[in-house]
Amino acid sequence: MLAVDIAGIKMKTPVMTASGTFGFGPEYSDFVDLNQVGAIVVKGTTLSARSGNRGCRIAETPAGMLNCIGLENPGADQFLTMTLPKLANYDVPVIINISGNTVEEYGQLAAKLSVTGVAGFELNISCPNVKEGGIAFGTVPQSAASVVREVKKNTTLPVIAKLSPNVTDIVIMAKAVEEAGADAISLINTLLGMAIDTKSWRPVLGNTVGGLSGPAVKPVALRMVWQVAKAVRVPVIGMGGIMTALDAVEFLLAGASAVAIGTANFVNPRASVDIAEGLKDYLVSRGLKQVQDLVGQVNNKL
Amino acid sequence: MPKTIVKAEVLAHKLIGPEVCELTLKASGLVQMARPGQFVHVRVADTIVPLLRRPISIADANAAAGTLTLIYRIVGHGTELLAQTLPGSRLDLMGPLGNGFVLEAERPLLVGGGIGLAPLVYLAKALCTSPITIVMGGRNKNEMYWQDIFQSICQNIHITTDDGSMGRQGFTVDVIDDILTGDSFDMVYACGPRPMLEGVARLAKERNVRCQVSLEDHMACGVGACLSCTCAATDGKRRKVCTDGPVFWAEEVFD
Numbered sequence: 001m002l003a004v005d006i007a008g009i010k011m012k013t014p015v016m017t018a019s020g021t022f023g024f025g026p027e028y029s030d031f032v033d034l035n036q037v038g039a040i041v042v043k044g045t046t047l048s049a050r051s052g053n054r055g056c057r058i059a060e061t062p063a064g065m066l067n068c069i070g071l072e073n074p075g076a077d078q079f080l081t082m083t084l085p086k087l088a089n090y091d092v093p094v095i096i097n098i099s100g101n102t103v104e105e106y107g108q109l110a111a112k113l114s115v116t117g118v119a120g121f122e123l124n125i126s127c128p129n130v131k132e133g134g135i136a137f138g139t140v141p142q143s144a145a146s147v148v149r150e151v152k153k154n155t156t157l158p159v160i161a162k163l164s165p166n167v168t169d170i171v172i173m174a175k176a177v178e179e180a181g182a183d184a185i186s187l188i189n190t191l192l193g194m195a196i197d198t199k200s201w202r203p204v205l206g207n208t209v210g211g212l213s214g215p216a217v218k219p220v221a222l223r224m225v226w227q228v229a230k231a232v233r234v235p236v237i238g239m240g241g242i243m244t245a246l247d248a249v250e251f252l253l254a255g256a257s258a259v260a261i262g263t264a265n266f267v268n269p270r271a272s273v274d275i276a277e278g279l280k281d282y283l284v285s286r287g288l289k290q291v292q293d294l295v296g297q298v299n300n301k302l
Numbered sequence: 303m304p305k306t307i308v309k310a311e312v313l314a315h316k317l318i319g320p321e322v323c324e325l326t327l328k329a330s331g332l333v334q335m336a337r338p339g340q341f342v343h344v345r346v347a348d349t350i351v352p353l354l355r356r357p358i359s360i361a362d363a364n365a366a367a368g369t370l371t372l373i374y375r376i377v378g379h380g381t382e383l384l385a386q387t388l389p390g391s392r393l394d395l396m397g398p399l400g401n402g403f404v405l406e407a408e409r410p411l412l413v414g415g416g417i418g419l420a421p422l423v424y425l426a427k428a429l430c431t432s433p434i435t436i437v438m439g440g441r442n443k444n445e446m447y448w449q450d451i452f453q454s455i456c457q458n459i460h461i462t463t464d465d466g467s468m469g470r471q472g473f474t475v476d477v478i479d480d481i482l483t484g485d486s487f488d489m490v491y492a493c494g495p496r497p498m499l500e501g502v503a504r505l506a507k508e509r510n511v512r513c514q515v516s517l518e519d520h521m522a523c524g525v526g527a528c529l530s531c532t533c534a535a536t537d538g539k540r541r542k543v544c545t546d547g548p549v550f551w552a553e554e555v556f557d
Contacts, residue, residue, distance in 0.1 A: 031525075043529075065354060072532060266354055
């Protein structure tokens with residue numbers, strides 16, 4: 001009933017965990033059976049280890065949060081030797097979110113990490129918190145396309161392009177990555193935001209600005225998923241503030257073939273499986289046989 | 303270490319000092335695993351505002367009774383809401399999280415500043431040694447409700463206040479040198495503001511006394527996934543305050 005196939009990645013449920021919010025997975029194994037998660041998209045991985053940004057890295061905002069972690073991660077080698085073997089204990093697709101400083105680095109990462117146990121790649125061309133790479137590739141259609149082409153040259157695994165909402169026209173970005181060969185599109189990454197301490201008159205975040213996530217961004221994410229799903233043929237993975245099964249239903253109706261849970265993991269570590277269960281109940285209550293019956297079914301005719 | 307999520311019933315909740323509350327919960331299943339220095343991640347409301355959990359150190363745990371005590375300061379919207387929680391209601395708790403204190407001391411010196419004294423209550427009770435010496439620091443005598451809490455579990459109590467309204471005027475660090483000189487200790491445990499921790503760690507190092515410090519930071523996940531709370535360690539690598547800490551050997555995080 002819940003099984004989906006996203007660009008060849010077979011998942012037991014359409015509910016994935018979003019990169020950066022679920023670590024590498026085992027961090028949450030005390031609370032949730034990782035075998036019941038649709039897919040784990042691991043923390044953004046770079047060629048070399050990164051220590052991330054200095055100073056305060058998170059700030060709570062109304063119904064949301066800002067973060068400026070800055071892609072702290074142990075690097076691709078450590079991922080291969082330390083983390084991937086642990087994930088082999090679970091029956092769950094592992095998608096690696098990769099981030100490079102240059103187009104070539106994305107290709108090198110894809111080549112290096114195309115190993116047994118890896119189900120696919122999500123291209124982070126939308127991180128708002130690093131100086132090089134990241135969002136710089138995600139706001140110019142030609143740059144985004146060149147990253148996708150480079151990765152496709154270096155792997156046979158499915159490639160998912162993760163789009164930034166910090167653009168004027170998300171459809172142009174989506175079409176550019178689809179044309180370049182992306183097998184699926186995920187959106188949205190965080191919205192660029194800011195918070196200021198009124199006592200010190202200083203920015204709350206160490207990096208001054210950061211990415212906004214959580215329920216506060218859901219309407220924006222939903223609108224963008226709807227726009228993109230209409231415009232492309234490849235499957236869309238919808239994310240942005242999903243807290244409940246009904247939130248997930250909205251994204252599916254808007255055209256997403258799967259969804260990812262991000263900030264909600266911090267509030268409820270079991271969110272990804274709770275939402276999958278709730279989705280099943282919803283399908284039953286509506287007399288539907290499969291999750292695909294919802295995808296893109298929003299009816300906006302008068 | 304195993305962790306869990308429980309819906310803990312509030313048994314008692316009272317103001318014990320200016321803006322400081324003591325919350326006692328029935329947290330069976332969680333409390334039996336709790337060690338001094340660990341914390342719980344608390345959902346202060348079932349709504350999406352405030353969204354994130356609040357990390358609060360464990361001030362006491364009674365495994366037999368299944369009760370957990372938290373002592374926290376009201377610092378913002380989240381803890382203001384938490385302070386309104388009434389006995390009989392339930393709170394969603396995740397934990398116990400983090401690594402606690404190493405309970406290997408025959409002659410321990412405890413040093414706490416402000417709300418940093420909270421985890422030292424459970425530590426002092428768990429140490430099963432005597433005598434225990436504690437240095438308590440606060441802004442003024444109104445904050446020294448801690449004396450009532452510690453007088454039955456610590457034999458030697460030293461107090462400092464910023465304004466001199468109780469004990470010696472100054473900071474905890476100002477008296478530790480004398481205390482370390484006057485007696486022999488084999489372990490210093492410290493929790494409080496970062497400058498205090500750095501000062502205590504430096505003095506302990508000078509005297510060749512082992513020292514553990516409990517750090518705090520903003521956290522989202524509490525389980526090592528989001529990397530909001532990482533800090534630079536002296537070996538050049540990073541540590542997660544939530545899972546590698548919050549208790550560290552001083553030399554691991556301070557030069």
